[in-house]
Amino acid sequence: MTLDEQTRPDFPILERVVNGHPLVYLDSAASSQKPRVVMEAMTRYYERTHANVHRSIHTLGEEATELYEAARDRVQRFIGAASREEVVFTRGTTDGLNLLASALGRTLGPGDEILITELEHHSNIVPWQMTARERGAVVRAVPITAEGRLDVAALDRLLGPRTRIVAFAHVSNVLGTILPVSDIAEKARGVGAITVVDGAQAAPHLPLDMSTLDCDFYVFSAHKMLGPTGIGVLYGRRARLERLEPTRGGGEMIKEVWIDRAQWNDLPWRFEPGTPPIAEAVGLTAAIEYLEKLGMDRVAEHERELTRRTLAELTAVPGVRVCGPPADERGAVVAFTVEGLHPHDVAAFLDAEGIAVRAGHHCAQPLMRCLGVVGTARASFSVFNSAEDVTRLARALGGLRNAL
Amino acid sequence: MTDVAVGPRALYSDVIRERWRRPRFRGELTGADAVAEDVNPLCGDRVRVQLALIDGRIEAARFAGDSCAICTASADVVMELATGRDRGAARALTAADVLDVLKTDVRPTRMRCVTLPLGVLTTALAEDGTR
Numbered sequence: 001m002t003l004d005e006q007t008r009p010d011f012p013i014l015e016r017v018v019n020g021h022p023l024v025y026l027d028s029a030a031s032s033q034k035p036r037v038v039m040e041a042m043t044r045y046y047e048r049t050h051a052n053v054h055r056s057i058h059t060l061g062e063e064a065t066e067l068y069e070a071a072r073d074r075v076q077r078f079i080g081a082a083s084r085e086e087v088v089f090t091r092g093t094t095d096g097l098n099l100l101a102s103a104l105g106r107t108l109g110p111g112d113e114i115l116i117t118e119l120e121h122h123s124n125i126v127p128w129q130m131t132a133r134e135r136g137a138v139v140r141a142v143p144i145t146a147e148g149r150l151d152v153a154a155l156d157r158l159l160g161p162r163t164r165i166v167a168f169a170h171v172s173n174v175l176g177t178i179l180p181v182s183d184i185a186e187k188a189r190g191v192g193a194i195t196v197v198d199g200a201q202a203a204p205h206l207p208l209d210m211s212t213l214d215c216d217f218y219v220f221s222a223h224k225m226l227g228p229t230g231i232g233v234l235y236g237r238r239a240r241l242e243r244l245e246p247t248r249g250g251g252e253m254i255k256e257v258w259i260d261r262a263q264w265n266d267l268p269w270r271f272e273p274g275t276p277p278i279a280e281a282v283g284l285t286a287a288i289e290y291l292e293k294l295g296m297d298r299v300a301e302h303e304r305e306l307t308r309r310t311l312a313e314l315t316a317v318p319g320v321r322v323c324g325p326p327a328d329e330r331g332a333v334v335a336f337t338v339e340g341l342h343p344h345d346v347a348a349f350l351d352a353e354g355i356a357v358r359a360g361h362h363c364a365q366p367l368m369r370c371l372g373v374v375g376t377a378r379a380s381f382s383v384f385n386s387a388e389d390v391t392r393l394a395r396a397l398g399g400l401r402n403a404l
Numbered sequence: 405m406t407d408v409a410v411g412p413r414a415l416y417s418d419v420i421r422e423r424w425r426r427p428r429f430r431g432e433l434t435g436a437d438a439v440a441e442d443v444n445p446l447c448g449d450r451v452r453v454q455l456a457l458i459d460g461r462i463e464a465a466r467f468a469g470d471s472c473a474i475c476t477a478s479a480d481v482v483m484e485l486a487t488g489r490d491r492g493a494a495r496a497l498t499a500a501d502v503l504d505v506l507k508t509d510v511r512p513t514r515m516r517c518v519t520l521p522l523g524v525l526t527t528a529l530a531e532d533g534t535r
Contacts, residue, residue, distance in 0.1 A: 344447055344472035344517070345416075352415045361448040374448050374470040 003294065003302040004386040010035040010290075011384050021354025024389045029173055029201060029333050029380030030358050031223050034287070038227060041286035042279045052275055054252060064278055071281035072268070075233055078288045079218070080209035085238060085267040089276055092232035093200040094123040096219030097167075099234060099271065100196050101127035102247045104165055110136030113162040115193070117142045117150060117179070118370050119172040122363040124198045128167060137164070144370055148175040148324040155187065163193045170202035170218075174362045174378065175323055176307070176330030178202075181213045194240065200224055203233075204382065205303055205332045207296035216240045222280065226382070227287035231280035234271070241267050250274045291383075299383055303332035306381045306390060310334045313394035320397055323371060332381040335362070338400065343375040346400065350377075353396040416473055417508035424473035429483035431466045440528035441469070444520050449475050453483070453524045461490050467521060474514055479521035481505045491529050497522060 008014055013033045016023045025033055045067065051060035053068045069084075076084045090096040108114075114128045118141045125139075132139045140158055143151045150168075159166070166188040171178050185195045195215040202208065204225035210218060216237045223229040236244065246253055246264060250273030255263045264270045291299060308327035311334060314320050319339035324330055338346050347359035360375045361368045368375060379393055416424075436454035443450045449471040456464040465483040481502050486494045499518050503509060510518055 342449075342470075342472035342476075344449075344474075344514075348415060348472075348514075360446065365448060368448065374450070 002386070003298060004384055007035070007294070007384045008386070010037070012036055012039075014384060018354040018356070019352050024353075024355040024392050026379040026381065026385065026389065026393060027356045027358050028204070028224065028382035028385075029378065031229070032204060032226050032382045033384065034226055034228070034283075035290050037290055038283045038286045042228060042283045045279050045282040050279070053278055054269070067285070068276065068278050068281045071285045074285045074288050078208065078292065079203075079233070079235055080211055081235055082211065083238060086210075086235055086241065088234040088236065088241070088268040088271045089281060090219070090232040090234050090271075091230055091277065092221040092223070093198060093219050096232055096234040097123050097196070097198060098127045099247065100167075100217055100219070101131045103244045104194060104196075105131030105135055105137075106245060106247075108132075108135040108137045108164055111162060112137040112164045113160070114139045114165045114167065115142065115155075115158055115163050116140070116166075117168045118144045119148075119150075119175060119177060119364065119367045120167075120169055121173050121198065121200070122365070124167055124169060124196075125366065128165070138162075141366070142168075144175075144177075144367070148172070148177050149329070150177070150179055150184075152183075155184065159187055159191050159193070161191060163188070163191050165196060166193050167196040167198070169198040169200075170213075171199075171205070171331035171333070172324070172364075172367075173201050173333065174335045174364050174367055174376065175325065176201075176333035176335075177325055178206075178329055178331055181215055185213065185215045201331050201333065204291075206300050210235055210237075222284040222287060225287055226290060228277075228280045228283035231277040231284055238267070241271075244271075246270050246273075248273050252276070294383060302383065303381045303385075304328065306385055306387070307332055307334060309387055309390045310379060310381075310393070313390055314397065317394055317397045323376060333378060334380070335376040335378040337373055337376050338397065341400070343377045346377045346397075349400050350393070350396055353392070355393055355396055357393075417506055419505065419507045420473055420477040423477035423480045423506070427467075427476060427480040429466055429480050429487075430468060430476075432468065433464055433466045436466075438528040440524050442520065442524045442527065444471075444475070444516050446516055447472070449517065449520060451475065451479050451521050451524050453479075453521065453528045455486070455525075455528050457491075462486050462488065462494055465525075467524075471520070472517055474510060474517040475520055477506055478502050478518045482521040482525055486525055495526055495529055497525070 011033050049063045051064045053065040072084050072087045075087045142155045188195045196217045197215045199218050199220040203220035218235040221232040253273040255265050321337050323335045343359035358378045433454040437457040438455040441452040451469040454466045465486045467479040
C-alpha cells in the first residue's frame with residue numbers, strides 16, 4: 001500500500017469537493033491539513049481536561065500540565081534534542097525567529113554582521129533587519145546559484161571575524177533546496193558565529209536529529225507538520241539557551257518577583273511567559289505520533305517520489321518552467337511559472353479545477369528578484385498526496401494555455 | 405479536456421480577458437505631469453500610473469507594471485474612466501465603478517487586484533504639484 005492510500009482516509013478535508021472537483025491540496029508548505037487524530041486529541045482535551053498549566057493545584061490543572069509537558073518530551077525525541085530543557089514552545093516559526101533576533105540581538109554591537117541567505121523567507125530576514133538597525137549591526141546575504149543552490153564559495157568569503165550570527169533555512173520554501181546545515185554550522189563555528197536554522201519546511205518532511213545537524217538554534221511550526229496553528233518549537237543548544245536573556249516577561253517565566261527585579265525561571269519555562277498554547281501542544285503530540293507511526297524516512301521517500309514525478313510531468317508541459325534543483329536535493333516543494341501568465345491567474349484557474357496551490361512571492365521577495373520573476377505558483381506535498389494529484393495538476397496546466 | 409477549456413472562461417468575465425490580453429491604456433506618457441507606483445503586498449503585483457493634466461483635468465492616462473489579469477484589466481479600466489475627468493471626479497472613482505465595466509464580481513481575496521490601480525491613481529493625483 002502506498003503512503004497516500006494508507007493516510008488519505010485519515011484526512012476528513014480530502015472529502016471536500018471544490019468547484020465541482022474533488023479537492024487536490026498542494027499547499028502544505030503554507031499549511032498542511034490535519035489528520036482526524038489531531039482534531040480528536042484537541043477536542044478530547046477541551047472536553048475532558050482543560051485548565052491552566054503549572055499553577056493550578058487541582059486534578060484538571062495537573063492533567064493539563066502533564067499533557068503540556070509530555071508534548072515537550074515528544075518533541076525532544078522527535079528532533080533528537082539532548083534534553084527536554086532545550087525545547088521551548090513558541091507561537092510558530094516566525095515567533096521563534098523574532099524571539100532569537102531580539103534576544104541574540106542584545107549581544108550585538110556596531111559593525112557586527114548577521115549573515116543570512118538570498119533564499120530566506122521574510123520571517124528570517126525582517127527580524128534580523130530590525131535587530132541590526134537597533135544595534136548598528138549589518139545584515140549580509142549569501143547568494144544563490146542559478147541552479148538554486150547555496151553559493152558555498154560566497155559563504156566562505158562572507159564568513160569572517162565580524163560574523164556573529166548565521167541564520168538560514170534548512171529547506172527553501174520556494175526552491176525546495178535543502179541546505180547543508182551541519183556543514184554551514186561547522187563553518188560558522190569556525191569564526192565563532194551562532195547558527196539559527198529555520199526548519200519550517202524541513203520538520204514536516206525529513207527525519208531530524210539535532211545532534212547531527214549540530215546547529216545552535218532550530219525553529220519550526222506545528223501547523224505545517226499536520227499539527228494545529230498557534231504553536232511552534234524553538235530548539236536551543238542548552239549552553240546557548242542558558243546564556244540567552246529572555247526578552248519577554250510575565251507569569252510562568254519567573255522564579256521570584258520583587259517590585260524592582262525578578263529572578264528568571266529555569267529552562268525552558270524562562271522563555272514561555274503567559275499561558276501557553278496547551279490544546280495546541282496536545283495537538284502537536286498527536287501529529288508527531290501520527291508522523292512517527294508512518295516513519296519519517298518513509299514520509300521523506302514518498303514526498304521525494306512525488307517531487308520527482310512533479311518535476312518530470314511539469315517539465316513536459318509546454319510553457320511551464322520549474323525552479324530549483326533536482327528532486328534528490330530538495331524538499332517537498334516545486335515552484336513553477338507558466339509563460340505569459342501571472343501566477344495568481346494560474347492559481348485561480350487551478351482552483352477552478354479543485355487544485356489548491358500557492359501563488360505569489362511566497363514571502364521571499366529577495367529570492368523572487370534573484371529569479372527575475374514577480375512571483376511563482378507553487379505545489380507542495382504532504383503524506384496524503386498521491387501520484388494522481390500530480391497528474392491532475394499537470395493535466396490542468398496542459399489545458400490552461402489553450403483555454404486562454 | 406473540455407472541462408478545462410470551459411472552466412477558465414467561466415472564471416473571468418469576457419471583459420477581463422479582453423482587457424488583460426489587449427489593454428488599451430498600457431504604455432508610457434512622455435513628460436507626464438503626475439506619476440505614482442505601488443505594490444500589492446499580498447502578491448508583489450506592481451502598477452505604475454502616469455497622467456497628463458491640463459487645468460486639473462486628466463488629458464491622458466497610462467499604466468505599466470507586472471500584474472495578474474484582474475489587476476491589469478482593472479488598471480486599463482481605471483485609466484479609461486479617469487481620462488477626461490477633473491481631479492475630484494477621478495478621485496471619486498470606486499471599485500464598484502470598475503467592476504461595473506468589467507461586468508464581474510470578484511472574491512474578497514482578489515479585491516486588492518481591483519483596488520490597487522485606483523489607489524495608485526489617487527496617489528498620483530495627490531502628489532501632483534503642477535498646474
